[in-house]
Amino acid sequence: xIKRKEQIIRLDTLNTTLVIKADTAEYLYYGKRLANGxxxxxxxxxxxxxxxxxxxxxxTEYSVLLENSDGGFAADFSFSKLRILPExxxxxxxxxxxxxxxxxxxxYTDTTRxxxxxxxxxxxxxxxxxxxxxxxxxxxxxxxxRRLMSLQMDLPGAxxxxxxxEGAWANERNKVSRxxxxxxxxxxxxxxxxxxARNPFIMAEDRRGVYAFNLVYSGNHKETVEADCSGKTRxxxxxxxxxxxxxxxxxxxxxxxxxxxxxxxxxxxxxxxxHYFVSEHIVRGKWKKKERPVLVNNWEGTYFDFNxxxxxAIAEAAKRTxxxxxxxxxxxxxxxxxxxxxxxxxxxNLEKTGGGLASLADKIRALGLSFGIWVxxxxxxxxxxxxxxxxxxxMKIPGxxxxxxxxxxxxxxxxxxxxxxxxxxxxxxxxxSGAEYVKWDFNRSMTxxxxxxxxxxxxxxxxxxxxxxxxxxxxxxxxxxxFEGCAGGGGRFDLGNMCYFSQYWTSDDTxxxxxxxxxxxxxxxxxxxxxxxxxxACPNHQTANTNSLEARFNVACGGLLGYELDMTxxxxxxxxxxxxxxxxxxxxxxxxxxxxQYRIDEKYVKGFITVSKDKSMAIxxxxxxxxxxxxxxxxxxxxxxxxxxxxxxxxxxxxGGFTAGGDLLMNGDLPLCDLFDYDTVSKNSGGLCxxxxxxxxxxx
Numbered sequence: 001x002i003k004r005k006e007q008i009i010r011l012d013t014l015n016t017t018l019v020i021k022a023d024t025a026e027y028l029y030y031g032k033r034l035a036n037g038x039x040x041x042x043x044x045x046x047x048x049x050x051x052x053x054x055x056x057x058x059x060t061e062y063s064v065l066l067e068n069s070d071g072g073f074a075a076d077f078s079f080s081k082l083r084i085l086p087e088x089x090x091x092x093x094x095x096x097x098x099x100x101x102x103x104x105x106x107x108y109t110d111t112t113r114x115x116x117x118x119x120x121x122x123x124x125x126x127x128x129x130x131x132x133x134x135x136x137x138x139x140x141x142x143x144x145x146r147r148l149m150s151l152q153m154d155l156p157g158a159x160x161x162x163x164x165x166e167g168a169w170a171n172e173r174n175k176v177s178r179x180x181x182x183x184x185x186x187x188x189x190x191x192x193x194x195x196x197a198r199n200p201f202i203m204a205e206d207r208r209g210v211y212a213f214n215l216v217y218s219g220n221h222k223e224t225v226e227a228d229c230s231g232k233t234r235x236x237x238x239x240x241x242x243x244x245x246x247x248x249x250x251x252x253x254x255x256x257x258x259x260x261x262x263x264x265x266x267x268x269x270x271x272x273x274x275h276y277f278v279s280e281h282i283v284r285g286k287w288k289k290k291e292r293p294v295l296v297n298n299w300e301g302t303y304f305d306f307n308x309x310x311x312x313a314i315a316e317a318a319k320r321t322x323x324x325x326x327x328x329x330x331x332x333x334x335x336x337x338x339x340x341x342x343x344x345x346x347x348x349n350l351e352k353t354g355g356g357l358a359s360l361a362d363k364i365r366a367l368g369l370s371f372g373i374w375v376x377x378x379x380x381x382x383x384x385x386x387x388x389x390x391x392x393x394x395m396k397i398p399g400x401x402x403x404x405x406x407x408x409x410x411x412x413x414x415x416x417x418x419x420x421x422x423x424x425x426x427x428x429x430x431x432x433s434g435a436e437y438v439k440w441d442f443n444r445s446m447t448x449x450x451x452x453x454x455x456x457x458x459x460x461x462x463x464x465x466x467x468x469x470x471x472x473x474x475x476x477x478x479x480x481x482x483f484e485g486c487a488g489g490g491g492r493f494d495l496g497n498m499c500y501f502s503q504y505w506t507s508d509d510t511x512x513x514x515x516x517x518x519x520x521x522x523x524x525x526x527x528x529x530x531x532x533x534x535x536x537a538c539p540n541h542q543t544a545n546t547n548s549l550e551a552r553f554n555v556a557c558g559g560l561l562g563y564e565l566d567m568t569x570x571x572x573x574x575x576x577x578x579x580x581x582x583x584x585x586x587x588x589x590x591x592x593x594x595x596x597q598y599r600i601d602e603k604y605v606k607g608f609i610t611v612s613k614d615k616s617m618a619i620x621x622x623x624x625x626x627x628x629x630x631x632x633x634x635x636x637x638x639x640x641x642x643x644x645x646x647x648x649x650x651x652x653x654x655x656g657g658f659t660a661g662g663d664l665l666m667n668g669d670l671p672l673c674d675l676f677d678y679d680t681v682s683k684n685s686g687g688l689c690x691x692x693x694x695x696x697x698x699x700x
Contacts, residue, residue, distance in 0.1 A: 002122055076110055156232055180227045202237075278495065375438060618641060634672045
């Protein structure tokens with residue numbers, strides 16, 4: 001809801017209020033929803049600005065930095081007009097949120113007639129506000145954009161803790177909290193992707209509550225937090241200005257990616273609000289609310305060493321356990337027997353697929369499974385027919401030896417010919433295989449950024465525009481396909497990609513012990529409905545840890561369940577155990593995939609609880625990761641239950657059970673005397689102790 005009283009605009013969500021004074025371009029209030037009206041006059045003049053540019057008395061980090069036609073960097077934007085739009089405008093060439101909601105448009109004009117537009121969208125069913133900026137060059141000469149952030153939020157106070165989600169390949173999105181103090185804190189990516197190292201989702205926390213921000217973008221991003229001596233803290237988020245210099249000709253417009261922001265009293269509430277927003281206003285299409293299939297992926301089971309016989313054997317074993325989808329990973333195309341060749345040659349390797357991709361897919365479907373396929377469309381191997389025919393398609397700087405990561409180069413996706421090639425060949429792969437699922441991978445960071453005719457400072461963003469054009473065309477062409485994104489695991493785990501891919505591979509690390517932290521960190525800003533989570537072989541291929549099948553399954557139920565191993569190597573007892581796991585998962589899939597999920601983060605117990613919307617049922621996974629002599633009693637408090645209801649609590653293995661009120665389960669310290677199992681630890685070489693509990697509300 002958006003209301004206006006002269007120059008004061010009030011934007012109300014279900015639980016928050018944002019108040020803006022348009023003529024002075026300042027925030028008057030952002031926080032818990034206000035019950036009363038428009039008497040905000042006393043709150044003006046606090047200096048909390050909507051945007052900032054050099055040339056005035058603001059020396060904090062700027063949201064706008066332009067090289068003007070006069071050669072200077074000063075800007076003097078003054079209020080021009082405002083409109084309340086009945087619908088949310090699209091952002092040309094970029095993904096963004098969608099849904100019914102009004103949008104506030106504010107226009108500010110510089111003395112050179114360059115115009116800055118700010119957009120604030122409020123969805124009627126969500127507490128997340130979408131924000132973006134647009135710059136129009138109405139001057140007489142071309143200008144250069146050196147920085148244009150999507151969102152500036154000046155927060156009251158200077159004592160915030162900033163929470164970021166950091167890591168590396170196979171260890172993504174670990175929660176890190178630090179005090180801002182004096183100075184400037186920056187979290188960013190310069191890799192050409194949102195990156196394994198630093199996710200664009202951040203939070204700022206103080207006694208007032210939690211302010212959270214994210215960016216609907218998959219490329220270089222930058223989040224800046226600066227506390228200054230005036231007693232406020234500035235948060236900026238948007239495209240990274242690293243190597244950014246955008247030439248904006250007279251009469252043309254530049255649009256920023258969309259940023260989103262939310263306020264809540266605590267982290268659990270922030271997460272639930274973002275989970276709802278992502279599920280309702282980012283993920284779209286057939287799979288938005290459709291239950292996702294249980295899959296088996298052959299990658300860790302075979303790597304490049306497979307043939308038709310081996311693949312069909314895995315598929316047959318998978319079918320016996322209840323798996324619904326078989327995914328053929330890397331190695332099925334060209335002469336791809338290792339990661340040194342054939343990227344770009346998306347034709348069948350007949351030696352490995354038997355009669356070809358279409359024939360293999362038909363045989364998989366004849367077993368009663370759906371068929372899925374892996375592709376890495378943005379990459380090229382120098383040892384490939386594509387490179388030999390079109391070396392100019394590769395991203396490399398003339399006269400320089402290119403940097404090779406994972407033995408591969410990248411395609412120059414700023415080139416429309418390359419974009420069209422990718423659309424054509426990947427569409428052919430999907431069509432001839434009849435794939436119901438496509439895993440779209442991206443296994444290296446950008447280097448050697450160059451495209452003929454592309455201004456160097458524009459390359460990173462033009463790559464993203466080309467990438468979005470390609471994925472948009474392919475997804476629209478195949479609306480019934482379940483697309484899962486991947487970037488060496490979670491290297492492009494962001495809202496931009498989730499506008500196209502209904503789910504994303506959370507991490508290449510499939511070890512249950514590591515996945516507890518990776519999935520917990522991911523869950524702060526993203527729901528379990530987008531997180532791929534697989535049971536893999538033990539010892540684990542990334543860490544050499546050994547964990548029980550029960551522990552691996554329990555942790556994988558925190559996301560979208562799959563199996564990443566060779567199922568023909570299971571013993572009869574393991575086949576039975578996995579069959580029971582999958583049957584349980586299918587029976588409770590709607591709850592596990594679409595329920596409200598809360599993190600359990602006690603000193604010795606980590607896990608999650610997923611609660612049905614009506615709070616009549618919940619499933620909790622509790623993992624004890626450490627044990628030592630004379631250890632204190634391990635206890636836990638659950639979350640998300642109905643305080644006035646009584647629940648029957650049982651273990652999934654049928655052992656034990658008790659009855660307790662929701663208020664006691666959430667406020668009492670439940671002893672977990674049965675959680676640590678010395679037999680499990682001994683059998684699994686110090687493995688994870690994990691239990692799944694089912695809670696059902698008693699009928700009155």
